[in-house]
Amino acid sequence: MKIVIVNGSPRTNGATARILHALESCLLDRKDVSVEFIDLSKQDIKPCIGCMSCYKTGRCHIKDNSERLSELIASADGLIMGSPTYASNVSGQLKTFIDRGHFVMEQLLYKKHGISVATGVNYGSGDANKVISKLMRYSGAYLTGSIVCNTPFGSDPCNEKMLARISKLSGKLYRDIKAEKSYPVQKLVHSVVFSCGIKPFVKKNASDYAGTVNKWREAKIKI
Numbered sequence: 001m002k003i004v005i006v007n008g009s010p011r012t013n014g015a016t017a018r019i020l021h022a023l024e025s026c027l028l029d030r031k032d033v034s035v036e037f038i039d040l041s042k043q044d045i046k047p048c049i050g051c052m053s054c055y056k057t058g059r060c061h062i063k064d065n066s067e068r069l070s071e072l073i074a075s076a077d078g079l080i081m082g083s084p085t086y087a088s089n090v091s092g093q094l095k096t097f098i099d100r101g102h103f104v105m106e107q108l109l110y111k112k113h114g115i116s117v118a119t120g121v122n123y124g125s126g127d128a129n130k131v132i133s134k135l136m137r138y139s140g141a142y143l144t145g146s147i148v149c150n151t152p153f154g155s156d157p158c159n160e161k162m163l164a165r166i167s168k169l170s171g172k173l174y175r176d177i178k179a180e181k182s183y184p185v186q187k188l189v190h191s192v193v194f195s196c197g198i199k200p201f202v203k204k205n206a207s208d209y210a211g212t213v214n215k216w217r218e219a220k221i222k223i
């Protein structure tokens with residue numbers, strides 16, 4: 001079982017990273033799990049320039065680390081994505097990767113399982129979490145659960161209660177992936193979004209979205 005963890009915080013030992021590393025260490029207690037931990041702030045990922053060519057070709061032409069990360073996520077069974085709250089949203093580093101990463105149109109997370117994590121100090125961490133959890137569900141994943149944590153800036157959020165939550169949630173992710181668990185309500189919402197929104201739009205503009213359709217075929221998504 002392969003899990004990718006993406007840390008959207010520029011602080012590689014901050015609150016978000018501590019929660020993500022605690023999830024990582026719980027998962028690594030299982031012999032059949034491997035984890036790839038990505039600090040986005042250490043990656044070369046340039047902003048999307050809006051040329052739309054990735055939809056046509058299935059690849060972004062900008063030469064940096066973004067394609068490699070998308071491929072890594074596409075080859076994984078599960079994704080854990082975390083961010084600090086910046087102005088009631090995710091960090092710029094994470095948003096830049098979301099824009100570049102072929103998530104929603106290409107259904108990068110189809111039938112994978114995920115956990116979203118957002119940390120903050122007071123207001124807006126729920127909004128930041130919503131950005132990540134929606135991204136996961138609209139990209140085809142089942143959301144196993146979320147951690148939304150408000151903690152004073154610079155503090156360690158991993159107290160006893162948080163560690164118990166982390167242990168429980170990592171176990172649930174492991175079991176969900178093993179059992180290929182589906183969540184009926186999430187499945188229904190995704191099916192409406194995909195079948196009534198994304199699919200007809202792409203079919204209507206087929207020549208501009210040939211790369212996207214190829215990705216669906218590769219992921220065995222019904223077209």
Ligand SMILES: Cc1cc2nc3c(=O)[nH]c(=O)nc-3n(C[C@H](O)[C@H](O)[C@H](O)COP(=O)(O)O)c2cc1C
Binds near residue numbers: 151
């Ligand atoms: C530019 C900036 C904007 C922030 N905006 C918010 C915010 O809107 N709401 C909030 O609760 N915390 C906000 N914070 C606090 C961080 O989200 C919070 O301290 C977070 O846990 C930091 O995570 P990290 O240690 O992983 O970097 C902001 C911090 C920064 C640097």
